[in-house]
Every structure is written in structure tokens, then in C-alpha cells.
Amino acid sequence: MKSLALLCLLVLATPVHAATPEQHYLDLRDRYIAKFSSAKESDEIYKQHDAALKELAGALRGLVGPVTIKGLPAEGKSNVDTLFKSDIGFGHLDGLSFASEGYKIQAVVTTSTLLAHWLREHREDGMPQESGAAFKSDRFYYQAIQDAAFAKYAELPITNPASASAVVAVLGVRGNGGLKGPPDEIDVVATKGDKVYFLATSNAVKTAEIPACERVWKQMMAKPVNKKDPRGDMAREDQAMDAYTKCFAKEAPSQSWYAAAVKKAQSQLELLPLQ
Numbered sequence: 001m002k003s004l005a006l007l008c009l010l011v012l013a014t015p016v017h018a019a020t021p022e023q024h025y026l027d028l029r030d031r032y033i034a035k036f037s038s039a040k041e042s043d044e045i046y047k048q049h050d051a052a053l054k055e056l057a058g059a060l061r062g063l064v065g066p067v068t069i070k071g072l073p074a075e076g077k078s079n080v081d082t083l084f085k086s087d088i089g090f091g092h093l094d095g096l097s098f099a100s101e102g103y104k105i106q107a108v109v110t111t112s113t114l115l116a117h118w119l120r121e122h123r124e125d126g127m128p129q130e131s132g133a134a135f136k137s138d139r140f141y142y143q144a145i146q147d148a149a150f151a152k153y154a155e156l157p158i159t160n161p162a163s164a165s166a167v168v169a170v171l172g173v174r175g176n177g178g179l180k181g182p183p184d185e186i187d188v189v190a191t192k193g194d195k196v197y198f199l200a201t202s203n204a205v206k207t208a209e210i211p212a213c214e215r216v217w218k219q220m221m222a223k224p225v226n227k228k229d230p231r232g233d234m235a236r237e238d239q240a241m242d243a244y245t246k247c248f249a250k251e252a253p254s255q256s257w258y259a260a261a262v263k264k265a266q267s268q269l270e271l272l273p274l275q
Contacts, residue, residue, distance in 0.1 A: 022113045025059045029080065029094070032056070037085040053078050060096050064195065067109050070271040072098040079108045079145065089147040093118050093198070097145075106145055107272075108198045115196050131196075135168040135189045144198060151179035151241065154249040156186065156265040161274045166191040169265035171252070174202065180217070180241060182207040183248075186261065188268045197272045204268070205261045213247035220244070 019027070032052045039045050057078040067076060076096030082089055094117070095110030110118075112131070119129050122143055128134040138152040156169040167190045173179045186204040190197045220240030225232040252258050 020113070021063055022111060022117070025056070025063060025094070025114075026117060028059060029056055029083075032083045033085065036083040041084075049083060052083060053081065056080060057096070060094070063111055063114070064096050064109050067096060067098070068273050069098055069107050069109075069197075069199070072100060072105065072107055072271075076109065079110075091121065091143065093144040095196075095198075103146075104202055105271075106200050108145060110196050110198075112191065112194050112196055131191070132166060132168075135166070136170075138170075138172065140189075141170065141172065141174075141187050141200070145200060146174070148174045148176050149179060150174045150185075150187075151183075151245060153183040153245050154252045156262050158188070158262065158266045158269055161190075161269070164190045164192050164274050167269065169269070171205070171207070171261055171265075180244065182209055186265050186268060188265060188272075190269060190272055190274055192274050197274070199268050199272060201264075201268055205257065205264045207257045207261065208255070210248055210251045210255065212251055213244050216240075216247045217244045 036045065036049055036052070057076070060078060061076070064076075068074065076098045079092050079095045079097035081092060081097075084090065093108055093110060094114045095108045098107040098109070099105065115131060119127055119131065119134055122139075123129060125139065125143065127139050127143065128137050134140045136152075136155065138150050141152065142148075142150040150172055151174075152170050152172045154171045156171055158167060158169045160167040167188070169186060169188045171183045172185050172187065173181055173183045174185050184205060184207060185200065185202050187198070187200045189199075217240055220243050221236065223236060225236050229235055252261075
């Protein structure tokens with residue numbers, strides 16, 4: 001009877017669900033978001049904010065572990081670069097950020113658990129909830145890093161290393177204004193074990209407009225605007241952009257610059273520790 005009573009006490013004293021390291025990080029992050037989003041901004045608050053980001057980076061290093069990406073600094077920072085909800089760029093992907101001088105090349109390394117949580121947080125933004133679908137969506141590349149919008153123009157076929165369970169490469173345009181123009185950014189995402197790697201390179205390749213797609217754009221933009229829709233002009237442009245990028249993805253493999261774009265995407269993949 002004594003043994004049975006002792007066993008019952010041990011069961012009651014043992015937590016049913018022990019918090020994971022990722023959950024400890026998320027709890028810490030959310031406490032800081034609540035603190036800074038309700039605080040009155042001041043020099044002291046900014047100092048505390050910088051200290052909080054450093055603390056989060058330390059927690060992420062413990063989660064992600066050592067990372068070596070060719071050509072980038074050895075020590076990553078927090079990719080979450082603001083804890084003020086009102087800031088532009090709030091809600092970036094939780095992970096370690098590595099960047100070259102001038103941010104021509106930027107990488108983020110996270111875990112599959114943190115990625116899944118981040119996707120759920122952006123569900124209402126139209127973010128696909130399955131990682132494979134997210135990696136093919138321009139929403140992922142827009143919201144994961146930087147503060148500029150991203151338009152995906154085409155997926156690039158690259159060889160998947162045996163050690164990686166998933167690899168996606170996309171060609172697109174990033175900017176704060178119009179996103180129509182020759183795409184020059186190549187982004188690569190790869191999953192190896194529990195780690196997820198995201199590498200974005202601006203001015204990665206020189207491309208050109210495709211005449212057939214320019215005709216599609218002009219035809220779509222020539223359609224009358226729905227006067228009853230308060231977003232009439234914008235809605236027409238969104239539809240034209242969608243048709244234009246679909247045309248671009250279809251026609252891209254036949255273009256003279258396409259092979260160079262695929263080769264560049266493959267070389268970006270080789271910067272990641274996937275072997």
C-alpha cells in the first residue's frame with residue numbers, strides 16, 4: 001500500500017507535458033512582445049529592446065546549434081528584429097539570421113517546430129499551413145525576412161542533395177513599389193533533419209522581359225475597372241500581375257538566361273551545410 005501511495009504521489013508531481021526548448025523560446029519572445037508593445041518608447045526602452053533581441057538570439061543559438069554558411073558570418077543574430085507590434089517588419093520568421101555586407105545575401109536557419117508555429121501565426125495572412133506549399137508561395141518569401149514585398153516569377157529546378165528532405169528555389173522580384181520587371185532575386189529553401197535553411201540573394205542573375213508575357217500584361221490592364229469595387233484599380237493590377245507571372249513561369253525555361261538562373265540557384269544551395 002505504501003508503494004502504491006508513493007507511486008500516486010510521483011505521478012501527480014510529474015508534469016503531464018514538459019515544455020519543449022522551442023516553447024521556452026516562444027514564451028520568452030511573447031513576454032517581450034507584450035512588454036514592448038505596451039511600453040512608452042524611450043531611450044531606456046530601446047536599450048532594453050536591444051538586450052531582449054540579444055537574449056532571444058542566445059536562445060535561438062541553443063535551439064539551432066552551430067551553423068556554418070559559406071561566405072557569411074559565423075554567429076547569427078535574431079531574425080526577429082523588432083518586438084514592437086506596430087513596427088513595419090514585425091513578425092519575421094523565428095530563427096538565426098546571417099547576412100553578407102550590404103545584405104546582398106541573407107540566410108535564416110530555424111527548426112521545423114518553430115517554422116510550423118510561425119506558419120500558424122500567419123494563417124490569417126493567407127500563409128499556407130503545410131511547409132511544402134508555403135515554400136512555393138510568395139507570401140513566405142515576403143513575410144519571412146526583410147520589410148519589402150516579394151513576387152514569385154518562377155520555380156527553378158535544382159538537384160536535391162541526398163541529405164535534404166526538401167529543396168525549393170524561386171526566382172522573383174522584391175521591392176517596396178511595383179513588382180513588375182525582370183526578376184533578379186533567387187531564394188532557396190532546404191530542409192535537413194530538424195533544421196530549415198532559407199537563403200535569399202539579391203541581384204543574383206540578369207534576366208529580361210518576355211514579349212509574350214508583356215502582351216498578357218497589357219491585355220489585362222486594358223480591361224475596364226469595376227467601378228463598384230473600391231479597390232477597382234488595384235484589383236485589376238493584381239489580376240494582371242497574377243496572369244503576367246504565370247506566363248513568365250511558363251515561358252522562362254525557353255529563355256536564354258534561364259540556364260544561368262538555374263546554375264546560380266544550385267550554387268546558392270551549395271553554400272548551405274547540407275552534405
